[in-house]
Amino acid sequence: MKNLKIWAAGLALLAWSGRASAQNETDALLYSQLGFGGTARIQGLAGAQTALGADASTMVGNPAGLGLYRKSEFTFTPGFNFNDTESFLGNTATPDSRNNFNISQIGAVFTDRKADDVVSDWRGGSFGIGFTRLNSLHANTSYTGQVADKNSLLQSFDDNLRDFNITQAQLDAEYGTNGNNITSLEGLAYATFLIDVDSTGNLYVPARQGILTQGESINSSGAQNQWDFSYGASYKDKLFIGGSLGLTTVSYKQTRTYTETAGNDEPYFSSLTLTDYFKTSGAGINFRVGLIYKPIDALRLGATIQTPTFYGLEDNYTTAMQANYKPGVFSTNSIYAQTLDGNFEYNLTTPFRANGGIAYFIGKYGFISADVEYLDYSDARFSISDDNPYGLDPGTGYFSQQNRIISSTYGGAMNYRIGAEARFDVFRVRAGYAHYGDAFNSNLDRARKYFTGGIGLKEKRYFLDAAYVAGKWNSYYSPYKLNDNSQPIVATENRNDSFVITAGFNF
Template sequence: MNQYKFLIAGLVFLSWTGEVSAQTEVDALRYSRTDFGGSARIQGMAGAQTALGADISTLSGNPAGLGLYRRSEISFSPGISLSGTESKLNNNSSATDQRNIINIPSLGIVFTKRKADTDESDWRSGAFGIGLTRLNNFQNRFRYGGSVNQTESLVQSLGETAIANQRTEADLDAEYDNGIETLEGLAYSTYLIGVNKIPTEPNNPNSPIREEIYVESQGNLTQNETVTSKGAQNQWDFSYGASYRDKLYLGASVGLTTVRYNQARVYQEVDADPTTDFQNLTLSDEFTTTGSGVNLKVGVIVRPVDAVRIGVSVQTPTFYTLRDQYTTSMATTFGGSAPGNYDKSLTPGDFEYTLTTPLRANGGVAFFAGKNGFISADVEYVNYGGARLGNNDGADTFSGTNDIIKDTYQSALNFRVGGEYRYNIFRLRAGYALYGDPYKSSAYDRDKRYLTAGVGIKQENTFFDIAVVNFRYNSVYAPYSLLDNLQPVVSTKNTTNSVLFTVGFNF
């Protein structure tokens, strides 16, 4: 199980305790590890666009590409995605699930002003564009189920947490009376854990009393959970690019990013042994993150000869202001000698904080075979360990979490390669992308792989493109932690198949 020590995303909910923030290294990676987006043309080539230009996708990719526009353009790209998961609990029983979503991966408009060919000025053209690009699609759902013994249960974890935090009967009672703000307080209020008072000298009635946390006895357990997430991370780009002698292209952009992420989990433990008092528990939690961010980007494309283009772009860290709102509740059922149903909730949480995601640097090259098509390749560098969480008031609440981010994540390279074949008005495209593992622990494959294809029609004033994107990656999850590190571990194969269309007009 040691290979999972950096992967237990389920530990997030253990820190949702009142005013203590719920933000962890998992949140930092979620908003730092973005996908390639853009039009159907660019996605059909796996996003390999740093050296290309003259596409609405350059607004978020390399704004220098605006300098290659010769006419103004407007485009719109709707799409549909089917996300599927296959999850295994402790590498045993598996469960599948899927979700569908209609979305808008890209839209935008570019205004171009180009000088006449008879004009001998060095600066040949300039273009200003406004565009929307989807950076992340959070639509996903996975579920799992299986058997565990009592020493591997959630109840055991809650008892260990109470012991580790040195909880006493007095402060657990006070929390029950004044508003429940911890998971061990929630477990105490629903009779999953309790406190025994034991004389330090059993044969001396006047000896001091010590308190000892105990957990409710359980029998043969089955557990199951469904985790559903939804939302998106989008970016509006305001970009300008210019052409110098049609050999050097320069550009810059301001990106305004929006985030909305919602995750809901329902976890259950059921006791199949009718001789125990404990029958079942249901732990439900939900949190929503909303916010916005800003970044700057500069880029350059060089065309030393007509057949070759070389591009570079650098994006500053994105500075986010985010807000988390979350709720957690527990319901328990007991039978046997003490039957009863209990249902309690934590005090709802509301927390604002900041996140700085890492700098991104892209380099690319494209080779053109006259009017027959081209091949384009990109490499992107991102240091995921450079993400940082912070407080709006400047307090140093996240120093420990930021140390975990630095220790858990590493820099990674993302590779993209794609091509386009042209025949008359028709276009045929394909591409492949490999996004590197952001984790320092290398015992589990967490690369992202994309296989893409597309077709298109390009006419004098209109164009229409279709792209298909197959996206695969693996994830690991644990619903809670145990001191012996033997908590249940869920491994999931995630697959998303997307189809998107782009309709565009030149004017």
Template sequence: MNVNKIFLASLALMLGWGGTAFAQDEVDALRYSRLGVSGSARIQGIGGAQAALGADISSLSVNPAGLGMFRRSEFTFSPGLQFNNTDTNTNGNQVSDSRNVLSVPQMGLVFSNRKGDNEDGDWRGVNFGIGFTRLNNFNQQVSYQNTTGEITPTIVEYFADLADANGRTVSDLDQEFNGGFYSLEGLAYGTYLYDIVEDETTGEVYAAPLVREGSILQQESIRRRGSQNQIDFGFGTSYKDRLYIGASVGIVTTRYTQESVYREAESSENTAFTDLELRDEFTSRGTGVNLKVGVIARPVDALRIGASIQTPTAYTFTDDYQQSLYAGYDDGPRESASIMPGQFSYRLTTPFKATGGVAVFLSKYGFITADIEYLNYSSAHFSEEDDGYGTTGNYFTGVNNTISDTYRSVWNYRIGAEGRYEAFRFRAGYAISSDPYKNASFDGQINSFTLGTGIRLQNYYVDVAYVNSNGNSRYSPYTLYGDEPVVDIENKQSTVMFTVGYNF
């Protein structure tokens, strides 16, 4: 790895800037580890509870043993429309934003090689499948505003605090100013938001932020785009139509882009400062791989019991980033400084996952199914790419320790039911993604309510599902001894999805 990239990455981790382009932190680890309700419209309509159900293309991504239940080949295609809404509250200042996306959350193909009912043999043949699943949709718009108190420190004081914390001197800041910016406190120094001074009494050298007066208006707009998708290749087989086993390999691709604009403005005419603007943009692209192995037992016709495990997903990421800072003064020109676009590559391993489920069939009238899922978010960890000599550094030790200290193991729950009347299907479900935080001051649980319906004909079927998910989160643009603004965010996501299937 290039030495400059190593230095930039290490420095970025020390900065702690909540929106910085370079930072790989605990927020990124959770983003790629915590998945929502996914699958075909049939599966989403029952809350995603499918570990014991089988005979659906979605089995590839949860319990591939379900492939062994297919009696015919099948093709499915599932378009969907997602509505994302966020409500923010910062000290009583409320702002709402929305972003809607049209996508294809699922599609797949199963090739059935099942033996005929009159053919001998306990093993009833092998079915193969390939499926595409959208695991996460990152599209979101978040905005907030806040007005500070008369003497409340803001991001300007944070910049000065960074300079002190990192032991910056006039000499090395001037060198950065003349040779090219590579740090956040360097940008602030280059736009004259603080200076390095010496106390005449004590001789102490410290970073002194520029003088401002009165309350400060703070605003930020964050736009997030991208998705996390998985392509699965798998097989499933049946033993006497009582035991089903299967396995699949998942190739996960992800792209995440975040663009943020943070502003502060002062209205007082007694100081030179008028406003600042920090622009931040980064794009993460990653590819990962995992393995899933599962089993479903059908001891009697009315009962199915399923279990599966998924290995940790091993990702390789590349981040592209750029950052600019602007500052306005009423006694001179608008100052600006930018970090040149750069790139950094690294690895991320997400948690191991285990899922169990049961499905009870009520004769021809439908079924009830439920899943329980275990994973330990604190086991996610970052690592550096090999440096070409077979060794890696320890640049992510701090952030990995933060992941261990911040997150915990959880049990997630899903339950759903389907009622049948002739060719028609009616579905409902509920899913809980449990709070991943150890000691957060808010409840990070996500609740999803689902409804669905469909019609099944001889060779075709059509399903539709509606999923409504709600959860809370918190965000701070910077950390400053408890004086930073805290933004309470209510996330609401609604999805309408259709699945069209053809049996052959």
């Protein structure tokens, strides 16, 4: 990766621009691109469950699987998540990591099945209530390297002055009294003299001498979780149908600390530190229907469709800047400014999802299960709610630019999952592989690959399962955008490992 050729198009740009915080295409992808979750049995199979059934994870996978239950069940799945990154800016590699304990799944299935001597086409059904961790948002990423002044964050300020025709009067109004009304990055730069005024009253960014050392630390935490209320029924023990209502929650926090430090050649500027904090919270709703058909005892075919998830989200954010200067430039060597605390409420609609699956059972010795999933990430959309508190008209297209960027940046993707289970009396051994397609329309490969394994013990009244999931993928990031696309690009190798254990009881 050190010598990887990078294209500027299609980057994940968590860029500071205009407002100090904004909803962008990266946020849309973050909440649309789900990870691994569910019981250890399903995670050990790489999530290949669409045609499988009779597992609590089917509530979030294919609720028709509840129709295959013959006994009621309770499951509990704690887990550990280990996230490791290695980021490259130029040839400089910087490792980082973040670990956490979590609850991957909790579920209860209540089954009402007719006795074998009761004549009825409808053989019974099950109602399930389940909690699933859809997506772990815990990660730490750091990088450092060197850039020229023309490629620095300061150059992005200069670009914005021209692109948005920013005037001194605008920045003076934003500065207010002692910097108490700042809302933009340009306002912060103006308050800390990184943007100055020449003798004719024009704004400009003073040039720096020599090479700048650039670095950033991004610390993230949080999760997407979902409560499912599901029902599945059996018709002649051949056709199984089901539906599920999903109530999703989002909790996400991120702190970014960005620095630029001048070398000995620079006579005035010493360094800057830009700290950005935001918190996103909210809830969403989706619906899912599915079926499983068993033409013969050994073969099962499954399919599901899931509506988009309709989220109502709220962001709280603030940004601060500190500029340090060489002795004698100003009366103080360090100047600090901070934006007003920000708050914004909005809606996000994530893409529709469709799944198909097949499972083949080899008698009492085990089975093989495979899934394919399609979704189009370009369909994600931001919108303003009708009752927004900001006086914005939902029909004015407030998010039109962001939604156009989503449409052009992302595309459709196919996800593939395959897993197998071997049975040895009461013992189970599992393995699987999943390939999650790249969401971006670009020449860079961001596909996610997961390798899984697991073991289990199945007794009459209880069962225990354990699974290990190893995921890896590449990501690309720029902290800001320059008009000539010469912004620094950080390439990151991501590895996410998780270990989960499920305890289950039949009743």
